[in-house]
Amino acid sequence: MTATSEGGFLGHTSAPYSNMVGPFGGVTAATVLRAVLDDPRCSAPPLSLTVNFAGPVAEGPFTIDARPVRTNRSTQHWMLTLSQDDSVATTATVVCGARRPTWSDTEISPPAAPPAESVEVADPPDFPVWMRNYEMRFVEGGGPLSGQPREQPDSTTTLWVRDTPARPLDFLAVTALSDIFIPRVMVRAGRMVAASTVSLTVYFHADAAPLAGHGDRPVLATARAQHFGGGFFDQSAHLWGADGTPLTTTHQLVYFKD
């Protein structure tokens, strides 16, 4: 991405990250976040991100408009749009803020999983191509793209995952990884189903230093749906570091067509 003005960026989609229609949503979310983190006005690391997928992003150039609408002593609030040909394709809000040492506790636990190195790396499907950028080791519920072609009573997917080629974690990497899961409706149905994320929210629980310190080890990712109906379902997911540290909790609402 190239800065074209204060808060204005020009970018271009990347063919290796193509999804069914347009780019992998995790990369769109990371691109929006990058516009904030690269902006000289950005005052603190990200706390939360919400991205709404308003329309398909076509292969080609796009512009991002990023506005810090309120900067406080401890938090900064951004509003963003990603547009193509003057049509808004993505809206987003980002909240940045400094973490301080406080009492800490994690109430939920990582899912049961054998060590990453003992789980076979899945052979990525030919389509969608974005999956070739991730090394996935499925522990549970991989769905039809990972050789699980049958209905399941539960939509849970758990996998060890990292970028390939491997690279250390940062805020952009965990943002994209927060959208790594194939649509839950496919896991339930055991077959391909048309589906696309409507809205994605990521809460960041780890700061830049622990993310960098995690290095390029695989992350333990788990997701499940809560309710399907009326053409939509929601998904809640967690990303855990190799040592059991919570990295992100993330939620999305997804359109599906059965």
Added chain:
Amino acid sequence: MTATSEGGFLGHTSAPYSNMVGPFGGVTAATVLRAVLDDPRCSAPPLSLTVNFAGPVAEGPFTIDARPVRTNRSTQHWMLTLSQDDSVATTATVVCGARRPTWSDTEISPPAAPPAESVEVADPPDFPVWMRNYEMRFVEGGGPLSGQPREQPDSTTTLWVRDTPARPLDFLAVTALSDIFIPRVMVRAGRMVAASTVSLTVYFHADAAPLAGHGDRPVLATARAQHFGGGFFDQSAHLWGADGTPLTTTHQLVYFKD
């Protein structure tokens, strides 16, 4: 609220909904949603809402600017700000869209709870005053505002709740109810702790007709934190109709000072 222009509204805070600082966040969220639903350009009922609390809202007038930035055949995407004296106090995005009959399933279950009528109504505290607008029957983990003045190993709160005076459910009511829970850190600590919501997301699972059909019966609401640390925690919550129908799933990131 009064419409002052296309997408422009003038409102005023309501003293009975005051919180520690400014209004109860659930009412701010409902107010933002109302600006969308009252707009003649609104094409469909709400699917999801994210509200970021950028700064305190002072008692007095405020303006809302609501823009439908993308309208598709099936979804409509809005961006909003709520401002006082030209300073943005709240940002929000809303996605609207029509639900269609599809395969439906709910993977999670309502929390165990006795029938609402068998649970005693809690005596609302003197402060914050907004709680006097809700009839709360605590099943588990009411925290320091409901006579539970001790530390807890788990932040879960479950309660039956409805507006008082009672009124039928609608999108605005379930939005406000999605923020009904006192901060999870208070439940864990068993005492008052300074805390305020940074970002709130609501996914709507029930349409207008089933909400109206629910009438004014109490809703079963349950919330828990997932991770506390660095001065922030996240909360995931579910609202269930009296018959066990999922109404909303809702998530928030909250600042706290210990």
